[in-house]
Amino acid sequence: MPDTITSDWHLHTRNSCDCKHGRLPTSMAETLAAVRSTGVTDLGVTDHLHTPYNLPDIAASRQEFDTLPSSPQLHFGIEVSSVSAWELAEVATGRYEDPVYGVRQGGPANGELVIGLSEEDVERFGIEYVVAGTHWPMYVPYEREAVIRDYHRQNMFLACHPLVTIVAHPWWWMGHWMDEDGNYRTDPWFDDFGKVPQSMHDEFAAAAREHGTVVEINLHAVVLNRHYPEGFRRQYCEYLAGLQAAGVQLSLGSDHHAQHGHYWGESASGPEAGEARAIALAAMLDPVGIHQSDLWRLPLRS
Numbered sequence: 520m521p522d523t524i525t526s527d528w529h530l531h532t533r534n535s536c537d538c539k540h541g542r543l544p545t546s547m548a549e550t551l552a553a554v555r556s557t558g559v560t561d562l563g564v565t566d567h568l569h570t571p572y573n574l575p576d577i578a579a580s581r582q583e584f585d586t587l588p589s590s591p592q593l594h595f596g597i598e599v600s601s602v603s604a605w606e607l608a609e610v611a612t613g614r615y616e617d618p619v620y621g622v623r624q625g626g627p628a629n630g631e632l633v634i635g636l637s638e639e640d641v642e643r644f645g646i647e648y649v650v651a652g653t654h655w656p657m658y659v660p661y662e663r664e665a666v667i668r669d670y671h672r673q674n675m676f677l678a679c680h681p682l683v684t685i686v687a688h689p690w691w692w693m694g695h696w697m698d699e700d701g702n703y704r705t706d707p708w709f710d711d712f713g714k715v716p717q718s719m720h721d722e723f724a725a726a727a728r729e730h731g732t733v734v735e736i737n738l739h740a741v742v743l744n745r746h747y748p749e750g751f752r753r754q755y756c757e758y759l760a761g762l763q764a765a766g767v768q769l770s771l772g773s774d775h776h777a778q779h780g781h782y783w784g785e786s787a788s789g790p791e792a793g794e795a796r797a798i799a800l801a802a803m804l805d806p807v808g809i810h811q812s813d814l815w816r817l818p819l820r821s
Contacts, residue, residue, distance in 0.1 A: 557792050558797075563647065607635060661695050690712075738800060739776075752803065
């Protein structure tokens, strides 16, 4: 029987910008109870911050977090996006109506990359760790080679950033190139992950190792994402194993956004759901030599 999954460092709550408006109506306490019911013991809340426009969401998340019973195994984190300096300046003008996801068009390709989080924000909200992800192309054409180069540039930026603890779901993709049935079969790398040059993986691994940056095994968004081809997902697990072999630490994150507080699938929770998740994950990771004992976790909170 596969080991129970006992850590999760990528969890969203009802305060996260993409969980509002009824998507995740349960309280933070209820959400975390559903997670813990599956056997997870060490975990952290990581609500979204794309630009400083989302800072009130983080304030609300921290406020609710502080109402929970204190636990040394429960941590307060954040998920930030790679964005552009141009974008932060545009949002700061106040002329955009409700820029929850920043400004996704009109910026300079290959412009300066930033995150919308400062050291002062980390101190103010008591943020213990930062998960950071590449979430969309940065003003480049929707062409395979252009997107690959841009995503690699963003992943490298995050791996080297001094505030980033974990690079979330490298090479995750959503939106453009999705087929009518909601699945991804071809571009930008789903027909063959080998389209991404090995040299990019090597450079990313070297950067993460040098800066002590952890790389995420993302369950729902990548490894167990049924909208991605199985062939790609198995190639992706080999990629993760290659990072580990190169000396990069890996962490586990569910990327939980589910409705009604359910942590696994559409409605399941509890030990049975935890067992099902462990079996599904082990089927992907065991063949490439990644095991629970290998994975990063935060030390107990004092």
